[in-house]
């Protein structure tokens with residue numbers, strides 16, 4: 106990072122005006138014939154390059170599906186999805202996985218840390234995928250993130266030696282490790298008690314705002330809604 | 346270090362069962378291979394003593410030494426051919442040798458050993474010039490089983506004809522420990538015990554041709570000499586023609602192949618199970634940008650490390666096991682065989698680890714979320 110100022114690192118020039126995410130008329134239909142489920146129904150959503158959107162909705166309303174499609178994990182059945190200036194429909198499967206690694210950060214609902222890697226190695230691992238190398242810059246970034254997330258003294262611990270909140274913080278660090286343009290976070294507080302959930306959300310908000318990154322945070326926890334710049338509600342696959 | 350190897354070294358217990366199974370299979374492979382080599386070597390020592398030479402059989406003998414009869418006039422004709430440095434006779438018969446043992450007392454004869462008695466003309470890399478009449482050269486195997494040394498007297502054949510040991514050469518076991526004498530001495534000794542076993546006057550069982558340059562050129566020279574009724578072949582070809590070697594070799598090769606298939610199945614099954622356990626983890630890896638190829642590479646790296654550990658431990662256990670086997674067993678551990686087992690194990694394990702390729706390819710990164 107080349108920012109001369111200590112905090113607010115500027116986003117890349119190209120993405121200042123371009124929205125981080127543009128979904129236009131996006132539908133996602135699971136299954137076929139009688140078993141069809143319309144998980145997303147003609148969704149239009151634009152997330153500005155430094156915006157933090159909170160997505161709420163009842164269980165089964167399509168929140169996770171929206172993240173999956175926005176994050177290039179699943180292709181939309183119809184409609185267009187643009188991340189920055191890239192139309193995901195133009196990318197082949199191979200390019201898609203490299204795109205995910207470089208441009209998108211995920212925090213999965215079930216945390217999903219690699220059980221046999223330490224906190225620090227869990228962050229570094231995302232650098233290795235797709236044939237990347239762990240250089241000094243990567244190590245410095247991992248250490249800086251762990252420090253910011255209050256995990257400096259936990260960096261050598263395995264996930265089994267961390268509390269639920271600490272694991273969630275490692276997952277956030279992992280999502281930010283490759284300096285993504287868009288961070289997608291699925292129910293970050295669902296496994297935490299409310300005080301811990303509050304803390305994790307504060308941290309998440311700070312990290313994301315500090316970096317000027319766009320984010321979608323899925324939740325059905327009423328108390329975390331305030332952290333977003335904007336709240337969007339989804340019911341039966343359609344945005345309200 | 347790669348993520349896969351970190352997993353291997355940090356959770357070694359997950360891999361201990363498959364490593365243990367592979368180790369035992371490697372011990373089995375070493376022992377089987379040892380018997381294969383031991384049996385083959387112990388049937389062919391006299392042939393291998395003639396490595397680099399060409400053997401001339403009677404063409405109706407099916408390349409069997411004791412069935413062959415070649416006139417010695419052929420030797421005279423061949424010796425003047427270009428490409429041929431020297432020609433000599435080689436005769437063989439199975440008999441017994443009594444070990445004269447003064448210390449054993451009264452009859453001075455307490456032990457009979459089966460031996461293969463050879464009459465020869467030409468020195469080779471292993472055999473010195475034939476000894477004079479009344480003397481014999483014996484091999485290391487006879488020294489081991491009969492505890493004889495240079496200067497001792499052994500008694501050849503049913504008539505117990507005494508000969509003095511002039512030299513001891515490397516183990517040339519050829520179905521039995523070997524005793525080597527000059528051709529004339531051989532005819533004399535065989536005639537005393539079993540006259541019908543002596544080839545007619547003026548014939549040898551086979552001829553040994555020492556090439557001027559390469560064995561191939563010498564074979565061509567013999568073929569080009571226009572002599573009917575004989576066939577020149579290399580030592581390796583003569584060994585291949587031995588029924589006993591062929592049968593043992595194909596039996597053991599069969600068992601060894603089956604053992605490798607078991608290794609393949611064990612490794613494939615292990616990685617299939619471990620992949621099943623890791624579907625969630627692999628989905629996360631894929632969601633984070635890992636390609637299927639990388640994941641497979643990780644599995645392959647694990648398979649190779651497991652193989653290396655199993656090979657090291659397996660070889661050590663084999664050495665221990667072999668040291669407890671009775672020395673009479675024809676088991677020979679050859680470095681080339683060990684190399685083949687090591688390489689075969691690594692390749693087999695790699696193949697086994699790649700059986701999961703399809704499964705891993707099908708893992709959907711979308712499974713990681715939600």
Ligand SMILES: Nc1ncnc2c1ncn2[C@@H]1O[C@H](COP(=O)(O)OP(=O)(O)O)[C@@H](O)[C@H]1O
Pocket residue numbers: 135136142143144162163164165166167168169170171715
């Ligand atoms: N892989 C799938 N196959 C079929 N149906 C699915 C799949 N994933 C989700 N669904 C269905 O799509 C709808 C939306 O699911 P999801 O996006 O997980 O909702 P949420 O995250 O809001 O609970 C639900 O009806 C769910 O059953």
Ligand SMILES: [Mg+2]
Pocket residue numbers: 168169170214291715
């Ligand atoms: Mg969900």
